[in-house]
Amino acid sequence: MADRVTTGTAITGWGVWHPPTVLDNHELCQAFNEFVRRDNAKHADAIARGEREALKESSPEFIIKASGIERRYVHDKTGLVDPERMFPNIPDRPEEELSVQAEYALHAARRALEVAGRAGEDVDYVVLGASCLQRSYPALAIEVQGQLGSRGHGLDVSLGCATGTAALQLASQAVQLGQARCALVVLPELTSPHLNWRERDGHFILGDASVAILIEPLARAKGRAWEIRATKMASKWSNNIRNNCGFINRCDPSTMDAPDKLFHQHGRRVFKDVVPMAEVFVRESIGALGLSPDQIDRYWLHQANQNMNELIAKRILGRDATATEAPMVLAEYGNTASAGSPIAFALHQDDLPVGSLGVMCAFGAGYSLGSLVLQRAA
Numbered sequence: 001m002a003d004r005v006t007t008g009t010a011i012t013g014w015g016v017w018h019p020p021t022v023l024d025n026h027e028l029c030q031a032f033n034e035f036v037r038r039d040n041a042k043h044a045d046a047i048a049r050g051e052r053e054a055l056k057e058s059s060p061e062f063i064i065k066a067s068g069i070e071r072r073y074v075h076d077k078t079g080l081v082d083p084e085r086m087f088p089n090i091p092d093r094p095e096e097e098l099s100v101q102a103e104y105a106l107h108a109a110r111r112a113l114e115v116a117g118r119a120g121e122d123v124d125y126v127v128l129g130a131s132c133l134q135r136s137y138p139a140l141a142i143e144v145q146g147q148l149g150s151r152g153h154g155l156d157v158s159l160g161c162a163t164g165t166a167a168l169q170l171a172s173q174a175v176q177l178g179q180a181r182c183a184l185v186v187l188p189e190l191t192s193p194h195l196n197w198r199e200r201d202g203h204f205i206l207g208d209a210s211v212a213i214l215i216e217p218l219a220r221a222k223g224r225a226w227e228i229r230a231t232k233m234a235s236k237w238s239n240n241i242r243n244n245c246g247f248i249n250r251c252d253p254s255t256m257d258a259p260d261k262l263f264h265q266h267g268r269r270v271f272k273d274v275v276p277m278a279e280v281f282v283r284e285s286i287g288a289l290g291l292s293p294d295q296i297d298r299y300w301l302h303q304a305n306q307n308m309n310e311l312i313a314k315r316i317l318g319r320d321a322t323a324t325e326a327p328m329v330l331a332e333y334g335n336t337a338s339a340g341s342p343i344a345f346a347l348h349q350d351d352l353p354v355g356s357l358g359v360m361c362a363f364g365a366g367y368s369l370g371s372l373v374l375q376r377a378a
């Protein structure tokens with residue numbers, strides 16, 4: 001009989017953290033619609049002359065129906081409910097102070113370490129990822145490594161919403177190769193600064209949260225453990241989700257503050273492209289282990305759109321998935337970019353008995369896709 005396929009590594013700890021401030025769809029739309037009315041009044045003449053299109057109002061009913069999002073956690077809402085501002089107030093911090101994204105990372109990391117029964121000094125590899133990193137260098141991962149008193153080394157990675165699954169694979173591979181024995185993956189998704197809160201098509205999408213996952217050799221797991229049976233990545237070039245914010249921006253002041261320097265997407269096109277890609281990708285991920293979709297107890301899918309996840313799960317299973325089989329955290333958290341599917345995993349794995357199988361799968365900008373097939377080992 002062929003050897004059982006496994007990486008020999010396991011998820012041994014997980015922790016989720018979010019800022020305490022909630023912004024629900026009603027408050028969000030109230031501020032947005034006030035911004036729209038003021039902007040249209042300011043440009044009434046140009047609109048009347050046909051030189052400018054009037055902005056349209058948003059509605060909580062549309063947001064729920066189109067996305068499944070009811071509310072989100074945000075770092076600061078004073079700036080988001082101010083129709084004259086429409087972006088968060090986040091005071092700059094002196095270089096001697098802990099940076100905001102490292103703070104997000106530490107909140108989640110400490111929870112993950114506690115679940116695994118490990119301390120900061122046990123960690124010998126930190127992979128920190130986010131769809132947007134607050135700076136280029138020094139790496140935020142190294143700041144987190146220093147704060148936790150960890151050994152080894154750290155690095156930052158970014159791959160849109162698939163960042164989390166890519167970071168988990170890097171960590172699992174390092175543990176497989178014996179380069180690390182206790183790898184911390186942390187995804188501090190501070191997304192509110194790069195969302196365009198003035199754009200009707202997308203102003204409701206993103207939310208702030210942080211999640212951490214610890215990976216160790218399966219044999220070293222102290223308590224509950226999810227064995228990583230297999231991993232997979234795929235990518236295919238697309239411009240449909242993009243953010244042009246970067247260090248070259250200031251070299252062209254005429255476009256420096258243009259809306260393309262924030263998250264923007266062709267949501268409908270993304271929906272149409274990604275549903276079939278994700279279906280095939282998940283089938284291949286589990287098929288590589290000789291498993292069929294109905295043998296998978298749980299699907300922790302990327303949390304971008306409820307209708308999209310329902311459709312993907314239905315195409316994989318040939319029937320509707322139950323809310324337990326394919327759990328959603330979107331209604332409460334909004335789209336937390338690369339943190340979404342790991343948060344779904346962390347919050348919806350406890351009830352599954354030893355031997356259960358699950359797939360974590362993320363998909364997003366790039367396009368990029370990543371999956372981990374997990375089996376509860378202890």
Ligand SMILES: CC(C)(COP(=O)(O)OP(=O)(O)OC[C@H]1O[C@@H](n2cnc3c(N)ncnc32)[C@H](O)[C@@H]1OP(=O)(O)O)[C@@H](O)C(=O)NCCC(=O)NCCS
Binds near residue numbers: 062066067161202270
């Ligand atoms: C973004 C998304 C929620 C939009 O939902 P949608 O059903 O595709 O909506 P559309 O953009 O096609 O807009 C439908 C209609 O609602 C209108 N609309 C758009 N935003 C609106 C808002 N905030 N309030 C009210 N109406 C709105 C549009 O103008 C359009 O009107 P029309 O039919 O008269 O032209 C959805 O496409 C999506 O989530 N796609 C996947 C994105 C994804 O996974 N991205 C990954 C990011 S990490």
